[in-house]
Amino acid sequence: MTRSAFRLTLMSLAVMSASITAANAQGVLNLYNWGNYTPPELLEKFTAETGIRVTLTDFDSNETALTRVRQGGHGFDIVVPSNNVIPVWIEEGLIQPLDLSVVTNFDNIAPQWVDVPFDPGREYTVPWAWGTTGVIVNTSLYDGDINTSDIFLNPPPALQGRVNVIPEMSDIITMAIYAAGGESCTTDRDVLRTVRDTLVSAKQHWIAMDYGTVDAYAAGDIGAGVYWNGASMRARLQNSDLAYGYPQEGFPVWMDNAAVLTDAPNPEAAMKFINFILEPEHAAMISNYARYSNGILGSEAYLDPEMKGAPEIDVPDALVGAGRFSESCSAEATNIYTQIWTELLQ
Secondary structure (H helix, E strand, O other), X not given: OOHHHHHHXXXXXXXXXXXXXXXXXXXXXXXXXXXXXXXXXXXXXXXXXXXXXXXXXXXXXXXXXXXXXXOOOOOOOEEOOEHHHHHHHHHOOOEOOOOOOOOOOHHHEOHHXXXXXXXXXXOOEEEEEEEEEEEEEEOOOOOOOOOOOHHHHOOOHHHOOOEEEOOOHHHHHHHHHHHOOOOOOOOOHHHHHHHHHHHHHHHHHEEEOOOOOHHHHHHOOOOEEEEEHHHHHHHHOOOOOEEEEOOOOOEEEEEEEEEEEOOOOOHHHHHHHHHHXXXXXXXXXXXXXXXXXXXXXXXXXXXXXXHOOOOOOOOOHHHHHHEEEOXXXXXXXXXXXXXXXXXXXX
């Protein structure tokens, strides 16, 4: 082989290698989502229809996700934060605007979920799922009123030492503020002093502060706690003694939202996935798996029968007014809440 032919062969191999690498990169989508929140069949169907393989990485809190992405070098394409932190993601330039030439299913978003305060007009995000944060109780242990934050702030004797609290600062602080008669994102020192004292005192009656406890509730290892409605429904479907309560003092209503990261390695594939989950059938897959509502028009036709009228999904009429949509708090309020939270975790 001549030197020129040898050089041409090397060049051809290099070009081929680069092409294969590029093709592989275009064929992989990296999703960063809450744990136990993404139906495998959804990812399998997306891959079957597009040829794009999806890798899934879990996070356990909004703070974890934000910290990881801020550090850079993560390799993720899509993230699914909650509404109360979306303004931070936008202000810090961490997520990019939707490409509506690709996201052609945008009009499938229910009107009430389009012009939302955390992302007006949905310039950056689309709904993944929405729900409430309330309390779950094993009624074989306690048959009293469960529509109260006293379940975790002042547990009845039958539940003391058997209460789990999700370690999600925003939800727990907010529920304690409502119980103290305050408003979300308050900086009222008297209210927050009560919140701190109440939480610190209540902690002695808790068994743990953990996230993934569906199986533990179902098995009866945990008697009560603060939990999300969808996770509570998953536990109740395994153990009919479990019931979900809506604290009359006030409870958070939230929405998790999918967004494409500004430094996404594969933004085109990411936009295709965003468009994919806006299909009613695919939105229903998410709801049927995680047991939350989704905010997509037409998805009701594809929901499992047990989703319709489920007590964890339909808030009782008398308690609808106690639900309050989560807000993005000021830096001053967040700093105070972080101090309270740090003391609680010690």
